[in-house]
Amino acid sequence: MKIIVSIKQVPDTSGKVAVNPDGTLNRASMQTITNPDDMNALEAALKIKDATGCKVIVVTMGPAPAAGMLREALAMGADEAILVSAREFGGSDTYATSQILAAAINKVGVEADDIVLCGRQAIDGDTAQVGPQIAEKLHLPQVTYAADIQKDGNTITVKRMLEDGYMTIKVQTPCLITCIKELNEPRYMSIGGIYETYSKPLATYDYEKLKDHPLIDATTIGLKGSPTNIFRSFTPPQKGVGMMLEGAGKETCEKLAGILADKHII
Ligand SMILES: Cc1cc2nc3c(=O)[nH]c(=O)nc-3n(C[C@H](O)[C@H](O)[C@H](O)COP(=O)(O)OP(=O)(O)OC[C@H]3O[C@@H](n4cnc5c(N)ncnc54)[C@H](O)[C@@H]3O)c2cc1C
Incomplete structure (x- = not known):
């Protein structure tokens, strides 16, 4: 697994955001x-590893310096x-x-008792x-917004967080689950983990490695294969200071209703 x-x-x-x-x-x-x-997703995977001894593989798509982040994940376990x-x-x-990520994950191989976490x-x-x-492209069942994950053999019980409550879903592996911060508290890298990180395998999947995969095609990857374009990006103008209404509850409500009526809002 x-x-x-x-x-x-x-x-x-x-x-500071530049x-x-x-x-x-x-x-x-x-x-x-x-x-x-993603730190919560990794922690969830490491907890299952602690309990079952399964293997945890981290994958990222990004420029070369993203390897540093992968080394930190290796140092965490x-x-x-x-x-x-x-x-x-x-x-x-x-x-x-x-x-691209689905092609890479597919290349690693998703078997009957495997889980993909995002x-x-x-x-x-x-x-x-x-x-x-990714779940759609790999034909995997998916459960999103996971606030708790319990594994019992090939059955995973996921508590999903909704706006006004929780929903519990049982899903069979192989499956994909997306994780939220309520799921757990990510662990720190350990000294032993940092020591071991450079002896653990870190592979690079470049275009050559993935180009024959059916999901990889010039029309479906990169800028040319991206159906969405950023039309415009801007910082919204700052809103003016709001109006403060003073007074007791009923009196303030009447004032507010009067102002809204004057503006033809109510
Ligand atoms: C036209 C266009 C051009 C863009 N060009 C660039 C660009 O040149 N450079 C750039 O950095 N961004 C670029 N972006 C943004 C980039 O494509 C998105 O950040 C990326 O598609 C992921 O979407 P998201 O951040 O909304 O992820 P979400 O869907 O919000 O992420 C959900 C989860 O998916 C997983 N995930 C998402 N992205 C990755 C990844 N790369 N590797 C591993 N797991 C991942 C993680 O688990 C993450 O928590 C561009 C976007 C558009 C629309």
């Missing part, structure tokens, strides 16, 4: 981190890492990204599309 965890390197938006004059993120001037939800990286993959939107969404792209798209 193995668990494949798809992790993405993202700009660290907890510090924006280019054209509105795009100035990624080069910002620190990078592992996407937070993952067994193998795969960096999917090629000029041909650059500029991919979510459709093309999931196409974060719910990346803090830069923020679409939450890549996990579900």
Whole structure:
């Protein structure tokens, strides 16, 4: 049994966010981190590894420096890492990204008792599309928004977080699950883990390695294979200061209703 965890390197938006004059993120001037939800996905995989001894493989698509993030995942306890990286993959939107990641995961092989884990969404792209798209392309059942995962043989019980409650779903492996921060508290790298990280396998899947896969085609990868284009990106104008109404409850409500009526809102 193995668990494949798809992790993405993202700009660290907890510090100063640098924006280019054209509105795009100035990624080069910002620190990078592992996407937070992906850390929860990795922790979930490592917990199952602790209980069952299964293998954990981390995969990312990104530029060469993303290998540093993969080494950190290995230091946390993952067994193998795969960096999917090629000029041909650059500029991919979510459709093309999931196409390439699905091909890479398929190349690793998803067997009967395997699980694929993703974060719910990346803090830069923020679409939450890549996990579900990978599942579709690999014909895997998917469960999203996982706040708890329990494994009993080939049956996985997932508690999904909804806006106003929870839903419990049972799914059979092989399956894909997207994870949220409520799932767990990611562990730190251990000293032993850091020591071992450079002796663990880190493979690179370039265009040559994936080009014969049925999902890989010039029309479905990279900028040319991306059906979405960023039309415009901008910082919304700051809103003015709101109006504060003073007074007791009933009196304030009457004032508010009067203002809204004057503006023909009610
Ligand atoms: C036209 C267009 C051009 C773009 N060009 C670029 C570009 O040149 N450079 C660039 O960096 N971005 C680019 N992007 C953004 C990039 O394509 C998206 O960040 C990417 O498709 C993932 O989407 P997301 O961030 O919304 O991920 P989400 O769907 O929110 O991510 C959900 C989960 O999917 C997994 N995941 C997502 N992306 C990856 C990944 N790369 N590796 C491993 N797992 C992943 C993670 O588990 C993540 O938690 C472009 C987007 C568009 C629309």
